[in-house]
Amino acid sequence: MFDLNLNLNVGGSAEPAAEQMPASPRPDIENVIIIGSGPAGWAAAIYTGRAELRPLLITGNELGGQIALTTEVENYPGFEQIQGPELVANMQKQAERFGTEVLVDYVTEVDVNGPPFTVTTASGRVFRAKALIVATGASPRRLGVPDEERLTGRGVSYCATCDGFFFRGKRVAVIGGGDSALQEGLFLTRFAERVWIIHRRDQLRAGATLQRRATESPKIEFIWNTVVERINGETKVESITLRNVVTGKVTTMPIDGVFVYIGHLPNNQLFMGKLAMDEQGYLITDKLMRTSVPGIFAAGEIQDHRFKQAATSVGQGVAAAMEVEKYLADLEDRAYPGRK
Ligand SMILES: Cc1cc2nc3c(=O)[nH]c(=O)nc-3n(C[C@H](O)[C@H](O)[C@H](O)COP(=O)(O)OP(=O)(O)OC[C@H]3O[C@@H](n4cnc5c(N)ncnc54)[C@H](O)[C@@H]3O)c2cc1C
Numbered sequence: 001m002f003d004l005n006l007n008l009n010v011g012g013s014a015e016p017a018a019e020q021m022p023a024s025p026r027p028d029i030e031n032v033i034i035i036g037s038g039p040a041g042w043a044a045a046i047y048t049g050r051a052e053l054r055p056l057l058i059t060g061n062e063l064g065g066q067i068a069l070t071t072e073v074e075n076y077p078g079f080e081q082i083q084g085p086e087l088v089a090n091m092q093k094q095a096e097r098f099g100t101e102v103l104v105d106y107v108t109e110v111d112v113n114g115p116p117f118t119v120t121t122a123s124g125r126v127f128r129a130k131a132l133i134v135a136t137g138a139s140p141r142r143l144g145v146p147d148e149e150r151l152t153g154r155g156v157s158y159c160a161t162c163d164g165f166f167f168r169g170k171r172v173a174v175i176g177g178g179d180s181a182l183q184e185g186l187f188l189t190r191f192a193e194r195v196w197i198i199h200r201r202d203q204l205r206a207g208a209t210l211q212r213r214a215t216e217s218p219k220i221e222f223i224w225n226t227v228v229e230r231i232n233g234e235t236k237v238e239s240i241t242l243r244n245v246v247t248g249k250v251t252t253m254p255i256d257g258v259f260v261y262i263g264h265l266p267n268n269q270l271f272m273g274k275l276a277m278d279e280q281g282y283l284i285t286d287k288l289m290r291t292s293v294p295g296i297f298a299a300g301e302i303q304d305h306r307f308k309q310a311a312t313s314v315g316q317g318v319a320a321a322m323e324v325e326k327y328l329a330d331l332e333d334r335a336y337p338g339r340k
Pocket of ligand 1: 035036039040041059060061063065066067068069070072073075076105106108136139153158159161162163267270300301302309310311
């Protein structure tokens with residue numbers, strides 16, 4: 001067994017390192033490789049591991065995925081409250097108990113002409129597999145301003161559904177002008193004392209109904225033509241520095257929370273031109289989590305930009321694993337017809 005926790009902080013950056021290779025000998029052709037260590041990846045690992053497929057999971061640079069970026073998780077069934085990093089660490093432990101081999105590395109290339117499919121990693125390892133589960137998730141687009149990263153989970157959030165509850169009676173800013181910004185801004189009015197929607201233009205991109213609801217809300221106020229220059233605070237968000245893009249005026253606004261909705265980017269680079277994607281770049285899957293290439297399955301946010309929750313990603317990971325099991329059984333039947 002390869003103990004990842006000895007080498008890494010969950011939620012931290014996992015540098016690909018040659019010495020962190022699986023200890024046990026691997027088969028020439030893997031049954032299944034899972035790419036990604038977020039909730040979808042671990043769920044797929046638990047199920048394929050329990051089906052005795054000896055899955056190999058390649059973590060990527062963000063061990064634990066997005067949920068490891070947050071502190072309290074209060075909407076994952078079975079846990080009234082759990083820290084994001086602890087939740088994924090539990091998933092990892094469970095996956096390893098069922099025989100998942102965990103490789104701390106980053107996939108740089110996938111040859112989808114298979115099976116077997118060829119997976120190459122940043123440390124130069126090359127694996128072949130009869131099936132793949134792609135669980136590379138998505139990344140919220142960041143503002144890219146000073147201290148945003150340091151204060152993430154300490155007042156900076158990319159998920160109102162997840163973190164809105166912690167801002168009861170507080171003052172929050174929502175950054176963005178699209179559907180998500182307005183939808184989440186409206187959601188935040190349930191908790192927050194006041195919500196400012198800060199948009200860099202003087203017009204919203206969001207749909208008419210959302211615009212009407214937001215402008216009618218007594219708790220929402222708009223700040224137009226304005227961008228965030230930096231987020232300030234020692235241990236938590238205390239204020240934001242704003243710049244009016246028309247007048248150039250810079251102001252500091254006291255605030256308790258900053259919710260960023262300027263887009264979401266699927267981590268799809270490996271599959272550009274290789275697997276079918278929708279217009280936003282998310283992998284297209286059917287109900288059985290199959291991508292456009294037989295033998296390659298996808299789960300979690302890499303193929304879902306609607307629900308975007310740990311629990312839904314886990315469910316999709318489970319479904320992909322169960323379908324991989326069936327797919328491999330069929331493959332075996334074809335290779336050895338008539339064998340019982
Ligand atoms: C701040 C924050 C708070 C949240 N809070 C909650 C909450 O309270 N409750 C809730 O249900 N949801 C919450 N969410 C949403 C939840 O985290 C996501 O829905 C979930 O993590 C998606 O899981 P996933 O496995 O699909 O992908 P991700 O979590 O995005 O994980 C993707 C994984 O793929 C790996 N990867 C990417 N590219 C490669 C590559 N080339 N090679 C190998 N690996 C790769 C990454 O390293 C990562 O491990 C929150 C999200 C954020 C950002």
